[in-house]
Amino acid sequence: MEKIVVDNVELALAHPVATTVEWIGQSEPLRQLLACWITVDERDLPLTPRIIGYPGIGKTTLAIAAARARGQDVYIMQCTADTRPEDLLVTPVLSEQGKISYHASPLLTAAVRGAVAILDEGNRMAEKSWASLAGLFDNRRMAESVVAGITVCAHPDFRAAITMNEDSSTFEIPDYIMSRLQPGIKIPFPEREDEMKILSYSLPFSSGEILDMCVDYLQKAHGLDLSFSVRDGINIIRYALKLKESDKGADTKELFNRAVSQILGEDALDIDKLAQTRKKQGGNIPSMNLGDFFFSDDEDLNPDAESDPDKRWG
Ligand SMILES: Nc1ncnc2c1ncn2[C@@H]1O[C@H](COP(=O)(O)OP(=O)(O)OP(=O)(O)O)[C@@H](O)[C@H]1O
Ligand SMILES: [Mg+2]
Incomplete structure (x- = not known):
């Protein structure tokens, strides 16, 4: 040392x-x-x-x-x-x-x-x-x-x-x-071409078919502002490849969906519906301050209140 x-x-x-x-x-x-x-x-x-x-x-x-x-x-x-x-x-x-x-x-x-x-x-x-x-x-x-x-x-x-x-x-x-x-x-979500390059670089042993499925899936999720990341993609591909290795005859799309559902949750299989539900719930839920438990957002007494809600959660 x-x-x-x-x-x-x-x-x-x-x-x-x-x-x-x-x-x-x-x-x-x-x-x-x-x-x-x-x-x-x-x-x-x-x-x-x-x-x-x-x-x-x-x-x-x-x-x-x-x-x-x-x-x-x-x-x-x-x-x-x-x-x-x-x-x-x-x-x-x-x-x-x-x-x-x-x-x-x-x-x-x-x-x-x-x-x-x-x-x-x-x-x-x-x-x-x-x-x-x-x-x-x-x-x-x-x-x-x-x-x-x-x-x-x-x-x-x-x-x-x-x-x-x-x-x-x-x-x-x-x-x-x-x-x-x-x-x-x-750091924004990567564009399609970059995302494909990142995943292929991280998993050079993956089949092109699974890489394509994953990039399609992630790009759609990014478009809907769901917080699924490159790391999620890497985990999904890794798991799908392992499932395929253990059951070579199985349908690749089915295995991919199984990996998505076990890694991101069953809701993630229908991302349009998931995005709508998240939107209704107010998107990505921000952190709370002590004041938020005692006062409403717009109350003057709330020490954590900001007049501009975007600024507040930004
Ligand atoms: N542009 C990129 N080039 C190379 N690898 C990338 C790129 N973007 C994401 N990755 C890959 O995504 C994965 C997650 O990256 P990393 O661990 O840096 O994320 P993070 O934002 O720090 O995550 P956390 O918030 O959990 O700490 C890694 O495997 C990394 O190699
Ligand atoms: Mg990190």
């Missing part, structure tokens, strides 16, 4: 991810992310964007691919509701001899080594944890670990991005943090 000394404290560093990925098609979000990380002058600073999109649409893959395109190591910090401020920076570990050693998080390691940090699923993390990162993501570019009693200045090559899901199982990130995580880069 690589170690460095900061303010006389020895820090054990985290390991970068080994994955190599290829980003296929969809050049616009990749261009935007790489643009955020450019500095146009020596007085300029990189931006730390939020990569936004439905689960399984390619957010983490995009961030890794962008880091690789810059030739930098990548460190992934998986954020959860239980992530504590010290998990993000330095964690004390008790050794067998009763000595305390200090372990730098993947994020802090990236900052020290001038690598790329991905804060994965950042919107699952509570405000208290975000607060410890304010200085790292503004023009100070430094982080203070209370646990180790050290201050770490980020390397000039340090870059970061936050991935965020568009689902309801999330915390609201406070405005002062959001203002440091700009801009938002949205």
Whole structure:
């Protein structure tokens, strides 16, 4: 394990991810992310964007691919509701001899080594944890670990991005943090040609017939704004191929439908009907704030109310 000394404290560093990925098609979000990380002058600073999109649409893959395109190591910090401020920076570990050693998080390691940090699923993390990162993501570019009693200045090559899901199982990130995580880069559903390329690249052993069925299915779902993703497509194809291998004589379309129904649910077999039902239920249900349990949306007293409903859920 690589170690460095900061303010006389020895820090054990985290390991970068080994994955190599290829980003296929969809050049616009990749261009935007790489643009955020450019500095146009020596007085300029990189931006730390939020990569936004439905689960399984390619957010983490995009961030890794962008880091690789810059030739930098990548460190992934998986954020959860239980992530504590010290998990993000330095964690004390008790050794067998009763000595305390200090372990730098993947994020802090990236900052020290001038690598790329991905804060994965950042919107699952509570405000208290975000607060410890304010200085790292503004023009100070430094982080203070209370646990180790050290201050770490980020390397000039340090870059970061936050991935965020568009689902309801999330915390609201406070405005002062959001203002440091700009801009938002949205990953749209892929166009037909790109989706076919992504699926063929991910599953080069699949038959053309099943790939076609899956792309037709996903494109129709995207058109109806159903949140089925590339990852869902990969899972459906994988399962359909396995079913076919175990029952070679079976009808491919039937096996494909079985895979859809077991992976996305029986409702997903009739996507027109499913889209209508979802629409009636109000589409993708947004996250709730505490105020929503006590006040109606338009009530002046509601601290979370926004006059523009689009802005509110945006
Ligand atoms: N443009 C693309 N190029 C290459 N692979 C892609 C692309 N878009 C999606 N994928 C594939 O889609 C799958 C899901 O991607 P990924 O895990 O990055 O999604 P995610 O948005 O981070 O999901 P989650 O919200 O669950 O974290 C991966 O297998 C990835 O390779
Ligand atoms: Mg991800």
